[in-house]
Amino acid sequence: MGRFRHTWGVAEPSDQPTPDREPAAPRRHRKAHTTARDLERYAGLFAQRTSVMRSSAMRDLMEITARPDVISLAGGLPDTSTFSPQSFARQMTKIAQESSAEALQYGPTEGFASTKECIRQVMAAEGMNPDPDDIVVTTGGQQAIDLMCKVLLDPGDVVIAEAPTYPGAVPVFCSYEAETIQIQMDSEGMDVALLEVALFDLAEQGRKPKMIYTVPSFQNPAGQTLSLERRRRLVEIARKHEILVVEDNPYGLLRYEGEPLPTLYELDGGDYVVYLGTFSKILSPGLRLGWLCAPPPVLAKVVLGKQASDLCTSTLAQYFVDEFFAEGRWREYVDELCDVYRARRDAMLESLEQHFPAEATWSEPEGGLFLWATLPDYIDTTDLLARALRENVAFVPGVAAFADGRTGKSSMRLNFSGSTSDEIREGIRRIGAVVAEQVALYGAITREQRVVPGGDGAHAGGQPPSVGSDPPEGSDPGGDVVPMRRREPEA
């Protein structure tokens, strides 16, 4: 019986017992109990790299966010209810009728040519024109990240990532025992000047990163997009230093406003940029279908790595994508999704404006699934999550987006794709209320005159809001993701 729990929208097999209604039988094939001595015995068997795979209080809290009565702004879930069940049935029926044996068979490690043609269409929609031979179809974009780490990283190697970075990439870097250096972002994405400083500092120590991992468009979790100028600069830096840039672009087509920007892959021509794509956000994450585009020598290693991991990507899933694309309306479907998500993003931004205190800042993404909000530095969002869960609402604490597990304590990632606009409004109202409570409490403890906004946006005590004051002092780098947006002053 496969059961999965969700952490940051990344499904992980759960080893937790199931909250079943049935009696405990039938028995699992497992010893009735584990003794302290057993633990020591296994401890000696674990690989060194597992010592950095840590659980944390935050992870335990995240488990609770899956409760059905919780409004979860924590996950990264696309809304799969918008996909027509009739269309799904039609495509699967066609596969069963016309290609049953093939669809149930193994496939080539690098993926089917027909699926690569679908991928070519998706990439062409963003101005790229890859050679199908440069593509390998992967089990989701997550495997593509894993494979790149697998072929590039020795223990202790340096990976550069954004600060904050995709929370699902952090455990991958950790499991390959990489040293992750995170580069500050602002409203134009990763600060490439700081990147150059970091490269210089590393060079002084005789070190060079193996890769620069970036989500340039509608970044997860910050919601920011790398500007054109910085895209050009980043590609130049990669070339000059001969470092691979891993461009993870799951959301590029989910743009709700503004003009599309060229991908790093297009700007570079595919020499120093490895491109990761996925069908998860434009079609379905349940398919577990992503891809990786890399220069041939890199691709050859990736294919070997993938062969060792899982031989090939799900044949059935690839057949499904082929059928869906054959109907010729995939762009239309993406446009429908954009309409849905745009409205939800707007609902979230409006609600933040209304319910978050003046001290809070947040990004205003032009696309994607997430925005990043930063609270005063005395609020720890892991603790805040515990408080918020009592109000049945959840978000991802900022520390999840940092490899050190410490930075980003006062920030949070909010997802607007997986809940309805009404749920988003109610969820933000509830989070706003608990934040206001903590702001007021801190003010009462420090005896500072602080703005005490109520959950309804009213300012208690008739105090004028201190909008426009300096950002929270001593904020950690998570708090410096210069945004962004603040609540407008009120009369």
Place this chain on the structure above:
Amino acid sequence: MKVAVLKGGRSLERQVSLSSGARVEDALAESHEVVSLDAGHDLVERLKAERPDVAFVALHGADGEDGTVQELLEILGIPYTGPGVSACRRSTDKAEAKQALREHGISTPDWVSFSQTAFSELGAADALEEIEERLGYPLVVKPARGGSALGVRFAASREDVPQAIVSAFSYDSRVLLERHVQGRELSVGMLEGEALPAVEIRPHDEDRYSYEARYEIGRTDFICPAELGEDEAMVGASALATWEALDCAGFVRVDLILGDDGPEVLEVNAVPGLTDTSLFPMAAEAAGIGFEELCSRLVTSAVERMVA
């Protein structure tokens, strides 16, 4: 016997509880008929339908440890493992437990406790100076109720205090500020009025002030039985006195610090963790009591207690 294993629930410690519960189910499966109950809206309905002979309470956190579930089980006339309603209620609130300990002459680090309204309505902030004079630094700030390390912070100086208090209030409407006692961290399992061998908790140096690290393999060393020498009797006596002061039953875990002035009790866990890495099973094992035997004994004694 038909045993209902109560686990899960809605508390922040749901995952730990599910692990504890599953392990108990496995341990009892050979000798008993086991029914697994994830505590939710239908708990009472299901207990009434299943009519178990006894309930094994493996619910941590609120509801499971504060006497709520125990109260329900009493009404339904179902015997249950662990302490009764009032012992649960008192031990789950650290401030109440410490008060009871003090009244019984058991050493516990000095503390003050405040409700959230004390700060928001009564200006408790103005008393912080007196508090720091009395408790000194570093001090420990923790939510009155709540398990594991959630919301527990060290405050090394005055600057750390407000933030630590805000964090603690995330978990409960009452917080404790407690004097930090230097010494060896010990955990003593109490099984039916007898002290099991103490477990010593030694966080690695870099994790000294991270409560989160405290329960993780690899960041903390657990030594069981702790090498206490002549202090052993004193530690055991302190745990036993705590057991009696709070009128415990079945099994509990007493956490204490062995400082220069002898053992000082920090808190009592009315429903100790029973996972693969939990301290209580480790201590029982050191006493030669395997996990299956432990679970069976607890079930049997729960029924006997009810009959008596």
